[in-house]
Amino acid sequence: MIDIGITKLAIIGGIALVVIGPEKLPGLAKTVGTLLGRARRYVADVKSEVNRSMELDEFKKMKDSVESAARDVENSIQTSTADFEKSWADATGLAAESHFTDASPVFPEYKHPKKKWRVKLGATPRWYKARTGTRTNAMSGAARVARYRPSKVS
Template identity: 70%
Template sequence: MIDLGISKMALIGAVALIVIGPEKLPRVARTVGTLLGKAQRYVADVKQEVNRSMELDELKKMKDTVEGAARDVENSIQTSASDFEKSWAETTGSAELPGMESFPEYKHPKKNWRLKAGATPQWYKVRAGVRTKALSGAARVARYRPAKFN
């Protein structure tokens, strides 16, 4: 890297003062400062992106190793379970394990179990005069029409 000490910075400043002039030097210094700041931010962003991609690669490798271990465990469990079933069938003479009788599929006891049941009892609603069914406009007119128009 370039080693910039105080003496070199003073020399660069003196040359810039002579070449650019005292009127334009502050504006040029601000511009150079903003450009250097943008360059530093860009370099930092690139470094972060490289670090993220490296971490992503490491995570992918770790995921592959964990999935491979899970597959190995699953295969070993399946083979041991099949060996156990074979040995059980040989010793007992039946293919079914105890407690593994075939049962019908579970069915929820309520017919419409997804519908929410109200907490207020129906008898209370009838006694208090709460409407439980919505009437259309025509049905409401027909129900509450005075007797002389029927």
């Protein structure tokens, strides 16, 4: 790499002081510091993105291995159930009827509930509404204002 010691930095600083001048040197140092900070942040972002992509690849490999293990377990369970059903059918002497066939389910026939949907059986009686003060007739806002407006007193 580049071997920069204290003496070389002092020489570079002296030359910069002579070439740029003492008035502009603090502003230039601030600009250089800002640019170095941005560069460091950019490098850190790139590093974190690379690390994230590496972790993502590791997770994908782990997911694939778990899925293959699950498939292996599923296949072994299916073969063991098939062997069990076969041995059960041989031992009991029954035909090899599987309870896990894809036959369509049988639903009971639909019966109409014999409900009279036009008759409102649970309606509240008018006398109860009158006693409790429930409104029986809908009234628009304008009609309500006109009806209950206080009379003009001169």
